[in-house]
Amino acid sequence: MGEFASYKNKRVVISGCFSGMGEATAKLLLQLGAEVHGLDYKPSKLGLASFTQVDLREPAAIDAAVKKIGGKVDALFNCAGLPQTSPALDVMKVNYAGTRRLTEQVLPLMSAGGAIVSISSNGGLGWSRRLPVLMGLLKIDNYDGIVKWCQDNAETVREGYAFSKEALIVWTMMTSTHLIKRGIRINCTMPGPTQTPMMSQFEQATAASVLEAAAQPINRRSTPEEQAGPLVFLNSDAASYINGVALPVDGGFLGGVATGQIDLSAMMAGAAKSA
Template sequence: MTDVWSYKDKRVVIAGCFSGMGEACARELVRLGAEVHGVDIKKSPVDLATFTQLDLRDIPAIEQAVASIGGAVDAVFNCAGLPQTFPATDVVGVNFVAIRYWTEQWIPRIRDGGAIVTVASNSAMNYQARLALLKEFIAIDTPDGALAWIADHLADVGDGYGFSKEALLVWTQMRSVDLIQRGIRINATLPSPTATPMMKDFESLTGKRILDLFALPSGRQSTAEEQAWPLIFLNSAAAGFISGACLPVDCAFTGGVNTGLIDVGKLVAAARANGDHPSK
């Protein structure tokens, strides 16, 4: 009988393996017996099968990285991303445009029964409020065209982070419908605030007290490992009938919001009225 939990002899690629969720994911996959190939702007501390340095803002380099790794794969893990301390065009350009392009380059190489998973954010949970706009953006299937659209819609894009993660959720669900016809699954996770090196960037902009509201009701940030394990599950054979899912990994935050027990708008307004700001 096949061990549906096993990654032994599976070949996988990870975008964003230097730190945080991607590093935790890569480390656990190596432990589980996978052949792990990673890309990032900085060298991963994990003992990978191969590492390729890649700046996802360089679209032509994405094709080169995929060709360099080469071969067929069983799973794609998309853990790379930029915080909103970067310009909005770079944030959306990396978090969505480049991740989508990287993934599409791998799709012809994914074996039957393979899977894709992408890290989004629970800050994107209200994506349906601007679904039409997101679908308009996603319909632009060339990187240059998508980047031009961003430049023309900066008021809609804002700081870029929430918009990019919302686009990932919509794209994941839309792409799932046709990919499953080829035996390929695609899912996404919506993490709550997580104790990774990137968190200091979020706190510098949003403020720790306000950011902590998105960690309710657990009262703490998750660990990188707690976010990595669901990613690994979704790309395993154990999740073989799960595709198009956007899985909250936020320890009851989404449940509280969806049932009205947590009113984020009111909590944020109250925090700001009390003088909470990014420096606190």
């Protein structure tokens, strides 16, 4: 990526830097010259400018972590997440409520030219079918209110993973129109199946036919490094006109679905059996 997307003299914050896509992203940012401040539930072994252990299920811990980092922040990478094998409310807290809280706490440290990117998922591709419900959730602007909504709407939230990723996509789109007026961009990615330590949890909870279908047409899972590149690009100056995008990083899966070349019937049948 070199000078095209250089992070020299840039100060960045990244959640989920312990492993998987977050760790791969942090490594790439270090290679590109960034001053990297990491957050995670588990300690990172990388040579970061700072590391703060934080639980995204605890808003006070999020606030304290951001206060500890302080200073100007040029870019935020929201890479922390939980799989559907965790309790549904915990999944919603980390994947949406905690990610949103972290972003809103970092925003006062950002100025024009700043950028934010979050990891959503192809598991959230059904967002358009539930837009009215999602917009109702997104209107709630405080952590405790979001948690209560999730508790009161457990049948909608279900296992938490798909719904949290849908919420993250729509929140990114909605927020982008406001932040860009301050010169700050926000985007997210929609990874396909990726071979990270979390993949074993997906394999426990998801039918093999679903995972196999989601890896088409490229017919393999991505590596964490293949997901890190697009994340780093989206927050770089090279992507200065990209805003409010949910970028598929899936080897062509959504393209195949949109053009009828990938049949979702087996995938949907497998998903129903997994539920």
